[in-house]
Amino acid sequence: MSGTASVRIANASFSYPGGKAGxxxxxxxxxxxxxxxxxxxxxxxxxxxxKMIAGxxxxxxxxxxxxxxxxxxxxVRERQCGIVFQSYALFPHMRVWENVAYPLRVRxxxxxxxxxxxxxxxxxxxxxxxxxxxxxxxxxGQQQRVALARALVFKPRVLLLDEPLSALDAxxxxxxxxxxxxxxxxxxxxxxxxxxxxxxxxxxxxxxxILREGRLVQVAAPKSMYDKPADAFVAxxxxxxxxxxxxxxxxxxxxxxxxxxxxxxxxxxxxxAVRLLVRPEKIVPVRIDADASPGENNFAVRVxxxxxxGASREIExxxxxxxxxxxxxxxxxxxxxxxxxxxxxxxxxH
Amino acid sequence: xxSRWVTVAYLAYLGLPIALLFTGSFxxxxxxxxxxxxxxxxxxxxxxxxxxxxxxxxxxxxxxxxTSVACLAVGLPLAxxxxxxxxAKLRAAARVLYQLPVALPPLVLAFGFILVFSSDTLxxxxxxxxxIAGHIVLCLPYFLQTVVADMQRLGLRALEDAAESLGxxxxxxxxxxxxxxxxxxxxxxxxxxxxxxxxxxxxxxxxSGFLNRTYPVVLLQAFYGATGFACAATVILLLLALAAxxxxxxxxxGAARASVAGA
Numbered sequence: 077m078s079g080t081a082s083v084r085i086a087n088a089s090f091s092y093p094g095g096k097a098g099x100x101x102x103x104x105x106x107x108x109x110x111x112x113x114x115x116x117x118x119x120x121x122x123x124x125x126x127k128m129i130a131g132x133x134x135x136x137x138x139x140x141x142x143x144x145x146x147x148x149x150x151x152v153r154e155r156q157c158g159i160v161f162q163s164y165a166l167f168p169h170m171r172v173w174e175n176v177a178y179p180l181r182v183r184x185x186x187x188x189x190x191x192x193x194x195x196x197x198x199x200x201x202x203x204x205x206x207x208x209x210x211x212x213x214x215x216x217g218q219q220q221r222v223a224l225a226r227a228l229v230f231k232p233r234v235l236l237l238d239e240p241l242s243a244l245d246a247x248x249x250x251x252x253x254x255x256x257x258x259x260x261x262x263x264x265x266x267x268x269x270x271x272x273x274x275x276x277x278x279x280x281x282x283x284x285x286i287l288r289e290g291r292l293v294q295v296a297a298p299k300s301m302y303d304k305p306a307d308a309f310v311a312x313x314x315x316x317x318x319x320x321x322x323x324x325x326x327x328x329x330x331x332x333x334x335x336x337x338x339x340x341x342x343x344x345x346x347x348x349a350v351r352l353l354v355r356p357e358k359i360v361p362v363r364i365d366a367d368a369s370p371g372e373n374n375f376a377v378r379v380x381x382x383x384x385x386g387a388s389r390e391i392e393x394x395x396x397x398x399x400x401x402x403x404x405x406x407x408x409x410x411x412x413x414x415x416x417x418x419x420x421x422x423x424x425x426h
Numbered sequence: 427x428x429s430r431w432v433t434v435a436y437l438a439y440l441g442l443p444i445a446l447l448f449t450g451s452f453x454x455x456x457x458x459x460x461x462x463x464x465x466x467x468x469x470x471x472x473x474x475x476x477x478x479x480x481x482x483x484x485x486x487x488x489x490x491x492x493t494s495v496a497c498l499a500v501g502l503p504l505a506x507x508x509x510x511x512x513x514a515k516l517r518a519a520a521r522v523l524y525q526l527p528v529a530l531p532p533l534v535l536a537f538g539f540i541l542v543f544s545s546d547t548l549x550x551x552x553x554x555x556x557x558i559a560g561h562i563v564l565c566l567p568y569f570l571q572t573v574v575a576d577m578q579r580l581g582l583r584a585l586e587d588a589a590e591s592l593g594x595x596x597x598x599x600x601x602x603x604x605x606x607x608x609x610x611x612x613x614x615x616x617x618x619x620x621x622x623x624x625x626x627x628x629x630x631x632x633x634s635g636f637l638n639r640t641y642p643v644v645l646l647q648a649f650y651g652a653t654g655f656a657c658a659a660t661v662i663l664l665l666l667a668l669a670a671x672x673x674x675x676x677x678x679x680g681a682a683r684a685s686v687a688g689a
Binding site for chain 2: 130132152153154155156157158159161163165167168169178179181182183226227230
């Protein structure tokens with residue numbers, strides 16, 4: 077297992093002078109061909125982590141291994157990391173093909189081969205025939221493709237992408253997201269992508285790594301991270317979440333601000349403080365006659381906000397003493413909702 | 427409509443004295459008339475033959491070239507250091523320090539030089555090296571301004587980081603990235619320095635020695651003599667300054683084009 081990882085970060089730490097910011101005792105493996113998306117709030121250390129792998133920042137302790145080789149003290153230019161910078165950082169005075177061929181030029185590859193391999197890479201990223209243009213003559217999405225081609229042309233050990241889509245407009249961002257995934261799969265290269273966009277993380281990643289204040293909170297595949305978040309922070313950072321603080325009143329029941337909720341069986345003692353997670357799309361609107369008794373986990377609600385998105389509605393509800401967010405396709409007025417028993421998850425309280 | 431007339435009036439105001447200088451430089455006799463009478467080239471011949479003007483012309487050129495070379499040698503590393511400094515405070519302090527000569531009248535610098543360099547320990551007043559040193563202080567801010575602004579516009583730091591990650595060594599980064607990316611702004615900065623140095627009067631008038639007076643300093647003396655001679659001498663300075671400005675504007679346009687590519 078340890079021998080096969082393309083990237084291995086072992087107990088690495090780095091702290092900025094004076095501040096509390098940095099990376100603290102972080103360990104993460106990236107398997108060959110795997111795309112790990114690192115996500116977290118701004119200032120959580122995402123970019124610091126990338127710079128430590130690339131060698132722009134030293135490890136105060138711990139090690140970085142690429143393809144099994146310890147590169148902890150190795151200079152940036154000898155680490156062979158392909159990096160796509162947020163600003164693209166294309167060389168403005170070089171033509172597109174010269175930009176792509178630059179890593180080969182500093183490796184003394186003969187010029188005819190440089191041209192051939194640059195053309196190949198440009199074809200791969202869908203920019204065949206653009207070689208003689210200057211970067212300034214390309215759109216943002218095209219510049220991004222050039223940056224990707226340049227980062228891959230020298231067969232690096234790992235591809236590092238620093239918020240590659242943040243400078244693009246919304247439409248280009250979606251298509252570039254698919255392009256990055258396609259090219260990364262085609263090249264079968266271990267990759268780390270930094271982002272603060274949860275949709276990007278969920279749709280691109282083989283695994284998501286959530287970073288908070290320099291520490292990894294959870295590393296998991298997108299589906300399992302969404303379905304089984306490690307704590308309330310992850311639950312609210314990946315996807316939308318209803319978090320309810322409550323008190324255990326029985327083996328199947330918790331009292332919360334919205335009322336008593338029936339849960340799946342748990343082993344917690346009565347009186348214990350718990351935090352419950354219910355995803356908004358799991359809550360279903362129901363019709364209940366005014367004189368009928370509400371029934372288990374059905375709650376009378378008052379609508380606070382109702383946002384219509386065409387295919388769905390995001391509604392904020394006032395329930396008892398608390399609030400609930402729900403996502404629904406229903407067009408009906410909402411008077412009651414049902415919270416299915418198995419949609420209620422227990423999260424650790426901090 | 428009004429703005430057009432204002433423009434025309436301003437251009438006339440700007441151009442008329444220069445046109446008169448031109449006319450006067452070719453006029454044979456100019457005494458108590460609106461325009462000179464007679465046409466001649468003899469004033470140019472006389473200026474060209476005058477030993478003190480010949481000397482001043484070559485002094486001015488040497489000082490300008492030396493100042494430019496020094497600004498390049500000192501200014502480029504300095505600009506780079508200012509740009510790469512991590513601390514925002516240090517960067518602001520450096521900027522205030524190197525912009526100071528722009529705000530100070532050259533006269534103040536000249537008095538300072540006279541006080542310090544007429545002492546027994548540092549008796550260098552009147553040497554050409556002191557003249558060059560003063561021109562460097564006066565011209566360097568404009569060079570730094572141009573080059574640092576271009577570094578910021580290009581995002582030179584990110585370009586260098588990118589090159590480094592792609593396997594480029596420090597000398598390679600300097601030759602492949604830094605120099606070519608900055609070539610337009612360095613060139614236009616140098617031409618501005620040359621033009622400023624050639625035209626500088628206040629400082630040079632007080633600090634230059636009798637044997638290495640610069641062209642503008644000698645020019646002042648000419649106005650005590652024949653009008654045609656003074657006009658011809660002035661036109662020569664004017665042409666020199668215009669040549670420098672035009673090439674500065676031309677290379678600045680190139681720099682603007684290159685920085686669009688970096689955006």
